[in-house]
Amino acid sequence: MEITLDKHAANQASVKIKLNEADYQPKVDAKLKDYAKKATIKGFRPGKAPVSMVKRMYGTSVLVDEINELLSSSLNNYLKEQTFKILGDPLPIFEDADKIDWKNQKEFEFQYKIGFVDDIEVNLDGNLEAVSYSVEMDGKEVDDAIQNMRSQYGKMTNPEISEENDFLYGDLKSADGSFEKTFSLPLSKVEPKSMNKFVGLKKGDVVEFDPTKVIKEDLASTIGVSEEEAEKLSGEFTFTVQNINRTELAELNQEFFDKLFGEGQVDSEEGLINRVKEIMAENYNKEIRIYSDEKIKEKLVANTNLDLPETFLKEWLLKANDGKVTKEQVEQEYPIYAKQLAWTLISNKIAKDNNIQAEHADVIEKTKEMIREQFASSGLGAQLEASMDMFVDNYLKGNEGQNYMQMLTSVQNDKVLAFVKEKADVKEEKISIEKFKELLEN
Template identity: 25%
Template sequence: MKALVEEVNSVQKRIKVELSQEDVKNAFDSVYKRLKQKARIKGFRPGKAPLGVIKKFYGNSVAMDVADQLVKSHLFSAIQDQSIQPIAAPVLETMELPAEDKPYSFSALVDILPAIEIEGYKGLELSYDAIEVGESALNQELEVLQRRQGKTKEVEGDDVAAADGHLVTLSQTATLDGNDFPPFSFEKVPVELGKNNLLEEIETQVVGLKVGEGKTFDVKIPESFQDESLVGKTVSCTTTVEAIQEMIIPELNDDLAKDLGLEDFETLKKNISDSLQKQAEQGKRNQLEGSILEQLSEKNDFDVPPSMVDQVIDSMFEEMQFPSEEAKTAAKNDPEKRKELREPAKQRTKNTLILSEIIKAESIEVSDEDLDQHVRELVSSPGAAEQPDDNLIESIKKSMGNQARESLLFKKAIDLVLENASVTENKAK
């Protein structure tokens, strides 16, 4: 066996494997021997068919089996002999079928990690926009909590009409150009009026209707609609009020806090304030982290392995919502959809390689104690009376696999960059 290596680029090598006629002949003999033992050919007892009959009966399928055997038995040993460290399965390029009386060769593309040395990750100048956490934000959260804890009851009286503040149950059919239009059709959906949960044109028509009443009207498709080609077109809607309920909103007092398992209203407010502060800190960190990765990406230009990008694209599809597994699979295999995600996936991959190099350069490590604390922080609620026990932490660590450790390593790398950076706060106007 002879192996030739060609550098395609900094993250890909092409390896060409050349095999002697003797290697090929031995592979054919091995396949024929196996086939002869199991072949069931009319007119011959099992294992007794002549070689000539075997060759004629199986034809090109033998050459295909031989090609597969030659690749499996020689490609990875050739890669190892050439001290290539692949990061994904090699991709075979177009190859011809082997012939018994000739030498044989094939080639494959092998992805490798780029040889990079990250520069400029110390001394960065960073800034972030201040996120104010005041009474206004606290009051908004309390209002949301109030409504979430509210209860509903049927509005009494046949003459009651739908109005702002009512929770109405609606059914709607819609047509566009005389055809059913599912995006604007629904059945028995509860909607609180006056909270911008419906298109304004629809909500305006609903206000004033009584239970059992309906109305037909036209609505223009808004600019925010997902299919831009339909924006501005007119949809005919028929909406019926199925039920009208009113919201019973609890007061902001100790009783509300106790219903939530807390001691008193002051404790509830403190928990919400702590949560808002944590969100603000995370928002600040997200801004700084984004700036760090953007600057380091600009300072360090290198290729990223295509196989890593493809893996990231697959993970991006996993993060998306699809109506079914079939729809997800179809999207994953759609070349146009994958093309749309390629650039952001390349950037994600580059960010991962940058942080990995910083981790290696700075010998950053994660202890078991670090990992336990990190997982506790991920799953704990601020101010909660009970914190997750050790069994739950171990279960979560097991389910996350290496993801938790990798996440903490990347966090420590960002922390190191922040510790060595000049950080400025942009005051809120």
């Protein structure tokens, strides 16, 4: 057997494997003898058919199987010995596959494309600058959140006279009779300058208006029509009120506090404000930490200047997902894939160089945190903790063990990022919610 490597570029190459008869024939002969011992062939007692006959019947398929197995093991062993890091899987080159004479040929030659990166050098010697953000809560955001909660747990009523923020249920008709629709109109969607038309109404009252001028946003979804239909809703329409719906805000009492956070967890309006502020800050800061971490990853990738084999990887992605994605989809999604791959390579390199490992105990604890977050608003509390080991075990065993491996990788990434932050020049910055939203949008 002869294996040779031909580098076409800094990150792509081809591997050529030449096989002669001595490489594969002993295994083929042994397999055919084993077949002969077990084969049931008409005219012969079981296991008594001549090897020559078995060879004529099964020789070619056995030869192909043995050569494929030999190629796979030889190529994998050869690539493991190299200093570079293989990406994706080797891609066989099939240009001359139809010219192979499996019955008479004794020597064979096969080629594979490979993509790789050479040894990665990650420099963490104080050159990495990063910002760690934290969100400052303002009173308006907290007040709005509490109002939404009171509305969510409030009581629906049907008053006689309409007011702002009510819902008017009724019939919308065009003047020419070409359109008619019954729907619930939230007055919060009405333009302020037109609001006086809709306040003070009672059942049976009729309002005339142009929907395109009065409903300030989401006209199609508000009325419940398609975008094409909504474009035609200009001109004079009438709306006949069938009913008025209003949500009375839930009272700020112990019953309301217990519904939100569990029995006895909050016992005053001040406690409610503090708890809501705490939850909102935690949620905002979790998102901004993810944003900050992504920015650190981007800077590491940029500073490492990793040269990925783009042409090879696109071809490999297309073949690895044969029939599931198109060439156009691969082109579109490749930048995201390349970014994730580059970070994975860098993270693994940092972990290896600095002996950073994800321990089983870390995986268990991270899984517990995830489950607590998922059930945070359920109010289960002590019941959840009592069954936590069962939840963790079921999750980590799920998806044929892939959940455990994904959590293991996540833990290692967390540890790598923590290590990087210790080495980096990280500046702390407090930002408003408006600035937070602006950062995430960009």
